[in-house]
Amino acid sequence: MKGREVDFFEKRSQGQRPDYRYIGSDGRVLANEIVGMQPEDVFVHRNIANMVNNTDMNVMSVINYATVHLNVKHIIVCGHYNCSGVKAAMQAKEMGIINLWLRGIRDVYQLHMAELDAIKHEYERYTRLVELNVREQAINVIKTANVQKLYLKQGFPVVHGWVFDLKTGLLKVLEIGFASIL
Incomplete structure (x- = not known):
């Protein structure tokens, strides 16, 4: 691989001990680059609209592996503005099997309907739904x-919510209220 350090693959073959678990959706910018880290420092999982559904064995298995076996200190859920998955969920049209996946986003809309419906401009409403x-x-x-048990036992992992702006390269850190939810 041109432009990479000579021992790039050798370093990565030694195993991984990431402190960060990243759940995101967009592949246009690498997760480790968003946070200024090396690839081995971030354990990445991607899906449409950065969904975490407790019936999705893939994401649940990855969270389990990251917390129990890799002992990550931080779990980041990172969405991005102009997310086509969130935009699709706002449309009332048949999209085949993807409708099952979008249901989770539509549930978020229902949960926050009063706030979202009070936003007059569609783009601003869509941006707020991303957040x-x-x-x-x-x-x-x-x-x-696992996250609750490990946090109460050892003080981590801590869960973060971020939104990345592909136009500006800026990252918005959202207030999640982690400790109060536990």
Whole structure:
């Protein structure tokens, strides 16, 4: 690989001990680059609209592996503005099997309907739904048994909610209220 350090693969073959678990959706910017870390410092999971559904064995298994076996200190749920998954969930049209996945985002909309419906401009409403979806997915992580048990025992992992702006490169840190949810 051109432009990489000579021992790039050798270093990565030694195993991983990341402190960060990242749940995101967009692959245009690498998770480790958003936070200025090396690839081995961030254990990454991606899906449409950074969803954390307790019936999704994939995301639940990854959270379990990251917390129990990799002993991560932080779990980040990172969405991004202009998320096509969130935008699709706001539309009342048949999309096939993806409707099952979008149901979780539609539930977030229902939960925050009064706030969202009070926003007159569709783009601003959509932007706010991106933020609320990240917050609710972070809360879903906090509600997992392993995260609660390990946090009460050792003080980590701590769960964070972020929204990345692809246009500006800025990261918005959302208030999740981690300790109060436990």
